[in-house]
Amino acid sequence: MSEFRVENLFVKPKEADEVTVRGIDLTVKSGELHVIMGPNGSGKTTLSLGIMGSERYEIVDGRILLDGEDITDLPMEKRALKGLFIAYQAPPEVKSVNFLTFLREGLKIRGKNGDNSLIKRAFARVGLDEEFLERELYVGFSGGERKRGEMAQLLLFYPKFAILDEPDTGVDVDSLKLIAGTINEALEKGTGIVLITHYARILELLPDFYHVHVLIGGKFRAHGGPELAKSIEKSGFEGLSS
Amino acid sequence: MNSLARKVGEFNKDPDWVIDLRIEAEEFIDKASYPPFLPRLELEKFNPLKQEVPIEIPEIKSLDDLPEDIRNLLKKMGVPEHEWAKVLGLLQVDETSTTSSFLDYFDKLGLEVLPMSEALRRYEWLKEYAFKLMPYRENKYVAYHTAYWSGGAFIRVKKGVKVKIPVHAYFLITESALAQADHAFVLAEEGSEVTFIEGCTAPPLARFSAHLGATEIYVEKGAKVRGVVLQNWPHYVHTRPFTHGVVEEGAELHLVAAVLGNGASAGRYELIDVVGKGGKAIVESISFTKKKEVLGDYIHINLKAPDSSGLIVTKAVTRDQGENTSATVIRADKNARGSRGHIECAGLLLTPGGKHETYPVLSSETGNVHLDHEAYVGRISEEALEYMRSRGFSEETAITMLIKGYIQPILKHIPFEYVMEIMRIAEMVASGEA
Numbered sequence: 001m002s003e004f005r006v007e008n009l010f011v012k013p014k015e016a017d018e019v020t021v022r023g024i025d026l027t028v029k030s031g032e033l034h035v036i037m038g039p040n041g042s043g044k045t046t047l048s049l050g051i052m053g054s055e056r057y058e059i060v061d062g063r064i065l066l067d068g069e070d071i072t073d074l075p076m077e078k079r080a081l082k083g084l085f086i087a088y089q090a091p092p093e094v095k096s097v098n099f100l101t102f103l104r105e106g107l108k109i110r111g112k113n114g115d116n117s118l119i120k121r122a123f124a125r126v127g128l129d130e131e132f133l134e135r136e137l138y139v140g141f142s143g144g145e146r147k148r149g150e151m152a153q154l155l156l157f158y159p160k161f162a163i164l165d166e167p168d169t170g171v172d173v174d175s176l177k178l179i180a181g182t183i184n185e186a187l188e189k190g191t192g193i194v195l196i197t198h199y200a201r202i203l204e205l206l207p208d209f210y211h212v213h214v215l216i217g218g219k220f221r222a223h224g225g226p227e228l229a230k231s232i233e234k235s236g237f238e239g240l241s242s
Numbered sequence: 243m244n245s246l247a248r249k250v251g252e253f254n255k256d257p258d259w260v261i262d263l264r265i266e267a268e269e270f271i272d273k274a275s276y277p278p279f280l281p282r283l284e285l286e287k288f289n290p291l292k293q294e295v296p297i298e299i300p301e302i303k304s305l306d307d308l309p310e311d312i313r314n315l316l317k318k319m320g321v322p323e324h325e326w327a328k329v330l331g332l333l334q335v336d337e338t339s340t341t342s343s344f345l346d347y348f349d350k351l352g353l354e355v356l357p358m359s360e361a362l363r364r365y366e367w368l369k370e371y372a373f374k375l376m377p378y379r380e381n382k383y384v385a386y387h388t389a390y391w392s393g394g395a396f397i398r399v400k401k402g403v404k405v406k407i408p409v410h411a412y413f414l415i416t417e418s419a420l421a422q423a424d425h426a427f428v429l430a431e432e433g434s435e436v437t438f439i440e441g442c443t444a445p446p447l448a449r450f451s452a453h454l455g456a457t458e459i460y461v462e463k464g465a466k467v468r469g470v471v472l473q474n475w476p477h478y479v480h481t482r483p484f485t486h487g488v489v490e491e492g493a494e495l496h497l498v499a500a501v502l503g504n505g506a507s508a509g510r511y512e513l514i515d516v517v518g519k520g521g522k523a524i525v526e527s528i529s530f531t532k533k534k535e536v537l538g539d540y541i542h543i544n545l546k547a548p549d550s551s552g553l554i555v556t557k558a559v560t561r562d563q564g565e566n567t568s569a570t571v572i573r574a575d576k577n578a579r580g581s582r583g584h585i586e587c588a589g590l591l592l593t594p595g596g597k598h599e600t601y602p603v604l605s606s607e608t609g610n611v612h613l614d615h616e617a618y619v620g621r622i623s624e625e626a627l628e629y630m631r632s633r634g635f636s637e638e639t640a641i642t643m644l645i646k647g648y649i650q651p652i653l654k655h656i657p658f659e660y661v662m663e664i665m666r667i668a669e670m671v672a673s674g675e676a
Contacts, residue, residue: 095623153633
C-alpha cells in the first residue's frame with residue numbers, strides 16, 4: 001500500500017504574479033479515486049502541474065510526499081520514475097519522436113521489457129489504431145486521440161499515482177466509455193488516481209467509492225462523496241465558494 | 243615558367259592536356275571570385291605542396307601503425323589481414339600497387355577502380371569528361387583545385403552492371419585525407435547501379451590543414467548512383483569539398499551526407515544538372531555544428547528536362563557557438579515541363595549562442611512545374627521537452643531522442659554499420675561531449 005500526500009501546498013505559475021493554489025491538503029492511497037471538481041480558473045491545472053514538478057510552476061510553500069519521502073524539490077523526471085504520472089489535458093505535439101519508440105523507451109527506463117504486444121494491447125484498450133504507433137508522437141492527432149494516447153500510457157507505465165487532468169473534456173460518448181474503462185483498470189491494478197473534471201457524467205461510469213474535493217479560488221471548499229458530485233452537476237458550484 | 247601547377251602535374255605524370263588545364267586554372271585563381279554562402283578561406287595561406295598541420299601524425303611503416311579507425315574499417319569490410327599490406331601501399335599513395343587484389347575483386351564485379359591520375363593516362367576519352375562538370379572559372383576553390391589536385395579515385399560501373407554491395411573505396415578516405423585536393427570521378431554507364439561510400443565516421447589523420455577535394459559524377463541513361471559521404475574532420479582542418487553531377491534520361495543520383503565534424507570550417511558545394519527526361523536528383527544531409535565550427539552548405543539542382551525531379555532535404559543541428567548556413571536551390575528551365583522539385587530545410591539550435599541561417603530558392607522558367615519548399619529554424623520545443631520529462635526522460639535523454647528522430651529519415655539511406663556510430667555521435671552532440 002502506497003501513500004501520496006500533499007501538505008499545505010501553495011503554487012504560483014511562474015509568469016503570473018498571483019499564487020493560484022493556496023493551501024491544498026490531499027492524501028491518496030493505492031487504488032483510491034479522488035475527484036477534484038471546480039470551475040474554470042480555480043487552479044486545477046496549476047495544482048496538477050505543480051504536483052508533477054513542471055518548471056513553469058513554482059512551489060511557494062508546502063510539501064509533496066510519496067510514501068513518506070519528500071519529493072517537493074525533485075525534478076519532474078525523477079518524480080515520474082518514482083511512480084507519479086500526469087495525463088495532460090492537452091499534451092503537445094512531440095515532433096521527430098516516434099510514438100512506439102517513445103513507449104518502448106519509457107518502459108525500458110522503468111525497468112520493463114518494451115514488449116510490442118503489451119503496447120498493442122494498451123492501444124486496443126483505449127481504442128487507438130496501431131497505425132498511430134508509427135507516427136510522430138501526437139503530431140496531427142485530434143484532441144480525443146491525444147487523450148486516449150495519455151490513457152494508454154497510464155495503463156502501460158502502471159504508475160503508483162496518477163493525476164488525470166480533464167481526460168473527459170471534449171470527447172464523445174464512445175471515447176468517454178473507453179477512458180472510464182481505462183481508469184477502472186488502473187484502479188483495479190492499484191494505481192491511486194486524482195481525477196480532475198468539470199462534469200459528473202464520467203463519474204457515472206466509475207465505481208462509486210470515490211472522494212470529491214471542490215476546488216474554488218485555489219482552495220478546497222468542500223469534501224464529500226458521489227452525492228456531492230451529483231449536487232454540483234445539478235446546481236453548479238454556487239453556495240460552495242465560502 | 244615557374245608554375246607550381248606544372249610541377250604538380252609533372253609529378254603526377256599527367257597527360258599534356260591536364261597539365262595545360264592546371265596552368266590555365268592557376269593563372270585564373272587571382273581573378274576568380276569566392277562562391278556565395280561558403281565560409282571564405284584565404285588560399286594564399288596554404289601551400290599545395292607542403293604538408294603542414296599543427297599536430298604530430300604518426301608515420302605508417304607497418305600494419306601496427308595503422309590508425310584504429312582504418313583497422314576497424316578493414317575488418318568491417320572483411321578484408322583478410324594478409325591483404326592489409328597492399329592497402330598500406332595505397333596509404334602511401336604508391337600508385338604501383340593498383341594491381342592489388344581489391345581492384346581485381348572490383349573488376350570481377352564489373353567495376354573499374356583506378357587512381358585518378360592513372361585513369362587519365364590510360365583513357366584518352368576521359369578528356370571529354372574529366373573536369374568538364376566543374377569549369378575552373380566557376381570560383382576560386384574550383385580554380386585552386388583544378389590547378390593543384392592530386393590523388394583520388396576513378397570509378398566506372400560498366401553498362402548494365404548492378405553492384406549489389408556498397409563499394410567502400412577505403413582508399414578514398416586515406417587518399418583524400420592525405421592529399422590536399424583529391425579528385426574523384428564516378429561514371430555509371432547506361433543501366434548500371436552502384437552505391438559508393440566515401441569517408442568515415444572517425445576523423446582521418448589529415449596532413450594538410452586545408453582540403454579542397456572535388457567529385458564528378460556522371461549518371462548515364464537509366465543508371466542509379468547513390469553516394470554516401472561521411473565526414474568528421476579534425477579541428478584544425480578547413481574543407482571545401484565540391485561535388486558536381488549530371489543525370490541523364492530516367493537516371494537517378496542520390497547523395498547522402500552526414501557531416502559529423504566540420505573541422506575549423508567547412509563549405510560544401512553540390513551542383514547537379516538533370517539533363518534527361520524523367521531524371522531524378524536527390525540530395526540529403528545531416529550536419530552537426532558545434533563549438534566554434536562554421537559550416538556553409540550550397541546545394542543546387544538544375545532541372546533541364548521534362549518530367550525530371552529534384553529533392554533536397556537538410557537537417558542541421560547546431561550548438562555552442564556553431565554557425566550553420568544552408569543555401570538550397572532548385573531551378574527549372576524552359577525544358578523542364580512536368581517537373582517537380584521540393585526543398586526541406588530544418589535547423590535545430592540546441593543552445594543559445596549558435597546561429598543557423600537557411601536560404602531556400604525556387605525558380606522556374608516554365609509554368610508547367612511544381613516546386614515547393616518548407617524551412618524551419620528553431621529550438622527544441624520547451625513544451626515537448628517538459629512532456630518527455632514528465633514521462634521520466636532526463637532532459638539530455640529527451641534531447642537525444644529528439645535529435646535521433648530528427649535525423650532518422652536520412653539515416654535510413656546510410657548503411658547500418660555507420661548508423662550506430664552516427665547515433666553515438668548524435669548522443670555526444672546532445673550531451674555536449676562532442
